[in-house]
Amino acid sequence: MPTAAHEFCLTDFGRAVQSALDRLPINRSLLRITLESNLSLRSSRTGFSATPDRSLFASPVEAGPGILLAVVECAFSQSREDVMKKVRAEVEGWPTIILIILIFVSEDRDYHSPKEGTPTWSFFSQHDACFSEDNFFALPRSIEACTTIFDESTSSDSSSTDRPEVKSPTQLDPSSSIEQDSDSEADFEPEPMVIEPIVVADHTWCTIKEVEFDVWIREDGAERIDLDDSKRHIYPRIEMEEAERVIGKGLSAVKKEICKLANVFKSKSALRRLQAAELRVKFNWRVMQSGLKISSRSTAWSCYENWYFTQFRGIKHAHSDDEEYKPMDNGTPSMSPKPRDVAPRSAARRKSVCR
Structure with a gap:
């Protein structure tokens, strides 16, 4: 299941790439350049089916099928072996791919939902x-x-069964004044980003350890991409200079492939403008780090919410089989029996949800 920690990199990264593609001098009525999200694909070469997180296509409107040029995958709390197996299958299935970017988000430990019988499980089970x-x-x-x-x-x-209202640290007091910082934005030196483990009621709901970018490009004359090791970090350290250079090189190669579709252009001048254009992408890695911190909270909340509704869904007003179809005096089954309250802790066991 996609999580906020999974999607945050894809959103900011995809926005930066799409913005650069939109600046290319291309007649969109003749050639479409699209960055698709979660598009299901099947390789005619190997029969492999895949749904990349992002896939970059060049599609002549009237001159044949689209060409898959780049793939972006993001993995959150998955084994690297499983993710690389998928990436290798994509490379084999679509030799036209020039650029592959893998964003790998890892946690300090594998996530597990609260187990029944633990103090955390018992605490949340008492809430309606x-x-x-x-x-x-x-x-x-x-x-x-x-x-x-x-x-x-x-x-x-x-007499009240409502949960206690706790003042949230994320809410501002409307009566409080906000002091304006006199320092200019140019003088602002951001502090190193630290994403603390999110622990609530003695349970760790999300604990992001690091985020790695792996970038591969198909070299000129090669049949397919060589998936060698090329890790670069965005968290906890920003070490993206080399990765950014390789991404830029890969996008330049993508533009060359687009130029090869010269038969869709109606004039040589339009082709020359495209050949002369630079495909530059500007990434703000610090902003992506900030988004990661926000998304870690959203991921923790999502884990709690999914676990709660899966664990305790429908057990507040359960019905026994004999009550549900109890005959009335005229022999007609009653479809509206009176519900009986069942406390969550006495309900049937339900399997905890794990990401």
Whole structure:
């Protein structure tokens, strides 16, 4: 299942590449250059089916099928072996690919949902509804503090089953004043980015360790891309100079392939303008790092929400089989039995969700 941590790189990276492609002097009524998202493909060469996260196509409108020129894959908490198996199959299936970019997001440890019977599971099982995102992140790290908040809330109003409202650190107090920083943006020196593990109620919901970019291009005259090792980091360190150079080289090779589709151009001058144009992409890796920090929170919230609804869905008002079709006096089955409340902790076991 795609997560925010999976999508953040694709969104910012794809936006930068698409912006550069849009600046190329191409008559879009003759030739379409598109960066497709999650497009399902099947290779006529090998029969392999794939759905790349991003795929770059050059498609003459009236002169044959589109050509797959580049692929971007993003992997979050997956084994490198499995991801590289897919990438190799894509290279074999589509020899026209000139550029492959793999974004590999890894965590400190494999993610697991809270197990039934643990204090974390028991705490969330006592709530009749899923916490809102703000209230979830406002909960303490320790389960003892979470339990204290819940006990104080229920003791103050024993008739209420609502979860305790906790002031979220992400919400601004409208009455508070915001001090304007006098320093100019040019003088601002960003602090090194640190993404702390997200721990709520003694459970780690997301802990991003590092983000690597692997970039490969097909050299001139080669039949296909040689998938050698080429790791570059964006987090925790930004070491992207070489990767950015290789990406630029790959996009220049993509433009050369586009120019080979000269039969779709109606004039030589249009072709010369395209040949002279530079395909430059400007990446802001610091902004991508900031997006990663935000997306780690969204990923943690998504893990909690999916786990909660899968674990406790439908067990607040369960029905027994004999109640559901209990006959009425006239012999007609009753389709509207009175529900009986069943506490989550006494419900049937359900398998925890793992990414």
